Amino acid sequence: MSAPIPPSLAPAGHSARRSPRPLILLASVIAVLLAPLLLSQFSVTLLGYIGLFSLIAMGLVLLTGVAGSTSFGQAAFMGVGAYTTAVLTTRYGFSPWWTLLIALGVTSVVALILGAVTLRMQGHYLPLATIAWGISLYYLFGNSEALGGFTGLREIPALSVFGYALTDNRAYYYLIWLCVGLAAWGAQNLLSSRTGRAIRALRGGAVVAESFGANTFALRIQTFLLAALLACLAGWLYAHFQRFVNPTPFGLAQGIEFLFMAVVGGAGHIWGAILGAALLTLLRDELQDILPALLGQSGDFVTVVFGLLVILMLQFARQGLWPLIDRLVPKGAPRIASAPEPLPSHPKPQAGEELLRVEQAVKQFGGLRAVSGVSFTLHAGEILGLIGPNGAGKSTMFNLVSGVSPVTSGRVLLRGQDVTRLPSRAIARRGLGRTFQHVRLFPEMTLVENTMMGGYARARAGVVASMLHLERREEDSLQAAALRQLERVGLSEQAWLQAGNLPLGKQRLLEIARALVHDPVLLLLDEPAAGLRFNEKQELSALLRRLRDEGVTILLVEHDMDLVMNLADRLVVMNYGEKLAEGTPEAIQQHPAVREAYLGGVA
Numbered sequence: 001m002s003a004p005i006p007p008s009l010a011p012a013g014h015s016a017r018r019s020p021r022p023l024i025l026l027a028s029v030i031a032v033l034l035a036p037l038l039l040s041q042f043s044v045t046l047l048g049y050i051g052l053f054s055l056i057a058m059g060l061v062l063l064t065g066v067a068g069s070t071s072f073g074q075a076a077f078m079g080v081g082a083y084t085t086a087v088l089t090t091r092y093g094f095s096p097w098w099t100l101l102i103a104l105g106v107t108s109v110v111a112l113i114l115g116a117v118t119l120r121m122q123g124h125y126l127p128l129a130t131i132a133w134g135i136s137l138y139y140l141f142g143n144s145e146a147l148g149g150f151t152g153l154r155e156i157p158a159l160s161v162f163g164y165a166l167t168d169n170r171a172y173y174y175l176i177w178l179c180v181g182l183a184a185w186g187a188q189n190l191l192s193s194r195t196g197r198a199i200r201a202l203r204g205g206a207v208v209a210e211s212f213g214a215n216t217f218a219l220r221i222q223t224f225l226l227a228a229l230l231a232c233l234a235g236w237l238y239a240h241f242q243r244f245v246n247p248t249p250f251g252l253a254q255g256i257e258f259l260f261m262a263v264v265g266g267a268g269h270i271w272g273a274i275l276g277a278a279l280l281t282l283l284r285d286e287l288q289d290i291l292p293a294l295l296g297q298s299g300d301f302v303t304v305v306f307g308l309l310v311i312l313m314l315q316f317a318r319q320g321l322w323p324l325i326d327r328l329v330p331k332g333a334p335r336i337a338s339a340p341e342p343l344p345s346h347p348k349p350q351a352g353e354e355l356l357r358v359e360q361a362v363k364q365f366g367g368l369r370a371v372s373g374v375s376f377t378l379h380a381g382e383i384l385g386l387i388g389p390n391g392a393g394k395s396t397m398f399n400l401v402s403g404v405s406p407v408t409s410g411r412v413l414l415r416g417q418d419v420t421r422l423p424s425r426a427i428a429r430r431g432l433g434r435t436f437q438h439v440r441l442f443p444e445m446t447l448v449e450n451t452m453m454g455g456y457a458r459a460r461a462g463v464v465a466s467m468l469h470l471e472r473r474e475e476d477s478l479q480a481a482a483l484r485q486l487e488r489v490g491l492s493e494q495a496w497l498q499a500g501n502l503p504l505g506k507q508r509l510l511e512i513a514r515a516l517v518h519d520p521v522l523l524l525l526d527e528p529a530a531g532l533r534f535n536e537k538q539e540l541s542a543l544l545r546r547l548r549d550e551g552v553t554i555l556l557v558e559h560d561m562d563l564v565m566n567l568a569d570r571l572v573v574m575n576y577g578e579k580l581a582e583g584t585p586e587a588i589q590q591h592p593a594v595r596e597a598y599l600g601g602v603a
């Protein structure tokens with residue numbers, strides 16, 4: 001069945017004119033193709049290095065810029081690729097094309113082991129771990145006699161393609177830039193896909209991505225693996241380009257420089273990786289002659305300059321240089337599919353069906369009982385308000401229901417199924433959608449992209465299908481679902497604007513649209529009226545009432561008594577972690593214990 005998009009959803013805020021971007025891309029490809037014919041041998045070699053470093057910086061864009069996991073150890077993965085082929089070709093006579101497969105395999109094993117051990121680390125522990133393995137692998141290369149020690153391995157054979165030996169730097173240049181082109185295409189595809197959006201969401205913390213049903217640890221591992229494989233490919237190409245390897249280019253200093261490339265170019269942008277690699281490689285080439293002459297002494301002053309450059313970038317252009325360039329070129333109008341397939345939906349509950357049952361839930365934080373034996377039920381088509389004074393345990397209860405933190409004892413059942421011990425992504429996949437007390441959107445992404453994130457669990461395409469752009473139909477369906485929910489919450493006019501441009505009230509509506517794309521059977525709203533103005537609160541009330549009338553079931557944690565009393569069908573009142581009362585808003589307003597403990601003069 002096709003689901004046409006209403007004409008009212010035509011994209012606003014985009015240029016109707018043709019974007020020059022395809023032409024610029026074509027001109028860049030032609031420039032890359034012609035460069036070896038016009039430039040000196042030295043310049044072609046330099047461009048070859050830029051290509052190699054671009055591959056590694058692209059991996060870092062995905063890993064660090066997009067997924068938010070900082071790595072100083074990518075040079076070590078380049079070393080794994082280079083040394084694997086160096087040893088196998090020089091010592092054992094393997095064909096280089098076989099060694100590519102073996103190197104990718106070895107890198108996968110190393111990356112999966114390192115990733116499994118280190119990627120669970122939070123904060124600064126992960127970068128420290130990447131430094132540790134960067135140093136370890138460097139000394140492993142240097143101290144192993146089998147790997148040629150610090151003097152390295154020589155006479156690595158040239159690659160040959162269809163019997164034609166690539167002994168000329170120009171031929172390598174084309175091979176390297178073919179790899180760069182394919183990697184950039186795949187990475188761009190990935191970033192604009194369902195998986196790419198979930199990887200982007202990792203920066204917002206695991207709780208957000210898990211609330212869409214994404215397995216954040218698996219996403220981190222996949223991104224880590226991808227970055228490692230790109231570095232390995234660069235290392236393999238490097239070994240056959242140089243025909244010689246030693247440990248120096250795979251040390252920590254080089255790992256840091258790769259990170260600089262990504263930061264300077266624009267750590268969140270694939271093209272920024274190429275820009276950063278080009279700028280720093282060309283700058284190093286120029287400065288290593290100029291600086292010693294200028295300063296009258298020899299030494300690695302280039303790294304000092306790079307360090308200062310990165311500090312300045314972090315101070316004045318934290319997103320790197322690419323966004324500054326990108327802003328100058330207008331974007332084309334987005335493509336809107338005309339008749340996409342609908343996405344799979346959760347089976348709809350019967351009116352009045354018991355959706356949620358919380359039985360004697362207890363949450364203990366050390367000596368504090370934040371939730372103490374609370375029970376309640378929620379039926380399909382209801383709005384249930386969870387209220388109570390500050391510190392009463394509402395947010396903790398919200399986290400127990402959504403699986404963000406496990407109960408100490410008691411049970412939570414969703415549609416009759418025990419979900420007590422399930423992680424939040426599994427509960428999300430059973431039909432729970434949620435918003436956050438402090439809005440957790442992605443300000444640089446459009447409203448449509450933000451909303452599409454919510455449909456993660458309703459689509460299937462993984463990393464490989466996304467990189468090869470085989471998920472187009474699914475993407476169309478996700479986009480159509482996102483546009484429909486944006487219209488439902490009244491944001492279709494702004495659909496193609498960046499979410500960061502919205503006032504808080506609209507951002508809260510956008511979070512609701514994102515949760516609705518998930519097709520929730522139960523919607524959890526955590527203080528949706530917090531920080532809203534009077535008009536915005538009225539808009540929110542009207543929307544929630546409309547959603548209830550359309551059959552959406554809502555559990556609402558809210559401080560605004562006017563809003564909650566007028567909206568909720570029933571209320572559960574918590575105080576000091578316990579359930580104080582339960583009933584209709586009218587009954588609650590008359591409840592003596594509630595009046596005394598909480599409502600005071602409001603009732």
Ligand SMILES: Nc1ncnc2c1ncn2[C@@H]1O[C@H](COP(=O)(O)OP(=O)(O)OP(=O)(O)O)[C@@H](O)[C@H]1O
Pocket residue numbers: 365368369370388389390391392393394395396397
């Ligand atoms: N992770 C935690 N570790 C320790 N104590 C916690 C933790 N989370 C919450 N608490 C404590 O549990 C109690 C209940 O907190 P909770 O945030 O659930 O209350 P609340 O009703 O949502 O309050 P508010 O309306 O201010 O958001 C508080 O005393 C709080 O300090």
